[in-house]
Amino acid sequence: MLKVEGLRSKYGRIEVLHGINLTVDSGEIVTVVGANGAGKTTLLKCLSGIQPVSAGAIHFRGEALTTVPAYKRIHRGLAQSPEGRQIFTNLTVEENLRLGAYQYRDDRVEKDMDEAFHMFPILREKRNLAAGGLSGGQQQMLAMARALMARPACLLLDEPSMGLAPIIVQQIFDVVSELKSLGVTVLLVEQNAFGALKIADRGYVMETGQITMEGPAAELIADPRIREAYLGV
């Protein structure tokens, strides 16, 4: 479904991604784990089009995506729940969700919103409140729900567990595994390697802008190097 070949990206003159190769197949949960500053978020930004790519190619559902502007990528079925949530703080929860389905003007929007509320009941309670007043966990839920409103074929999730209480983290990860049964392909970027690998099918390990290991999640989680470097065991 998603294929990344030799992807390079720079901030100014400093290259931060040194040729990333990665594939995500339809129906999979794939995770990219790695330490802070490894380039995981930059990778996702390249995929969603808000960070320029200096070399390499992105293919999504058989089409070249590299030169497609960011706002058009969501029309192709690629949605992102960005790092730091990036919700519209001055709009209500409901308006945030409605804007998630910006490209649609049909009856299904209402239904999808109902499903989003079903997935995250707390959002239904707060639907008419300004999103900026939500707690961190609720904002994360809103960011994910907003991305899902776009009916994505593939969802890019950037650090959904960042800064959240363990019980909320578990809830978020549960929802991610639930997405799989809904037929949504997920590319999950996480510092919380253990939590991410537990729910993923395959994983990539990223270090200083390169993929250093890849394989089935179950194997990575058992690998002594990974356990030492990322799982703290």
Added chain:
Amino acid sequence: MSELLQFLFSGVTVGAVYALVALGFTIIYNASDVVNFAQGEFVMLGGMLTFAGSAAGLPLLLAAVIAILATAAMGVLMNKLAIEPARGAPVVSLIIITIGASIFIRGGTQLIFGKQIHTYPSISGDTPIRIMGATILPQSLWVILGAVLVFIGLWLFFTRTLLGRAVLATSNNRLAAQLVGINTNFVMTLSFALSAGIGALAGVLISPITMTSYDVGLALALKGFAAAMLGGMGNPKGALVGGLLLGLMEALTAGYLSSQYKDAAAFIIILAVLFFLPQGLFGRKSTERV
């Protein structure tokens, strides 16, 4: 009594113009957090181009429509040539760019149309309407009607339409707006076109009363800005109420004190309001968790 009524009439007329300018500020501010100080020049262009069109032999209505469309196009050009290339610059830099653009537009107009003061006939004649001993010009009613209609239109746009929310979303978080599929460049272009068109409409309506020349824009921009701040920047309701209040304050000061003090009185009251209500009368207090 009739004296007071007379002051109120003239205050509401001037206030409606300030409200239209403030509404123009509101749109661009909502889309980009930029205060567009060229807003007054759009008003000036509306009047000057209508005059030029009718002087060239066009029917007045047609000249007015062309003036509004041409000014809207001018707004789009300003966005494409001056604002868009500076994207990513701090808001303050963008505001200074709008001041530069306003000087450019003023200078260009002076070169092309000269320094004379112009006017053209009112829409429905100049016979004053008598109400309880006071009089009001029919053109004033058109100005007030224009402000009210634009306000209703904008209010519906921002609260009832998806595109209007997309404008608000773009200003709140440009990055996230792109991620949900909003073409943020289009939103900016649209808001400059709308804003310039509304400014031009104000110019078209007021010029038969106040007359127009290349340099009327600056004072209007300052008053419109003050009105928008008074009502609460970014809120159409605030722009309307702020504009009308400012016009009334000026007219009452001019009437009961001296017309020399009218600007001072208006600005003193605004300073007082902002001192106690920094968000303006209708501004939303923004609280955010991080």
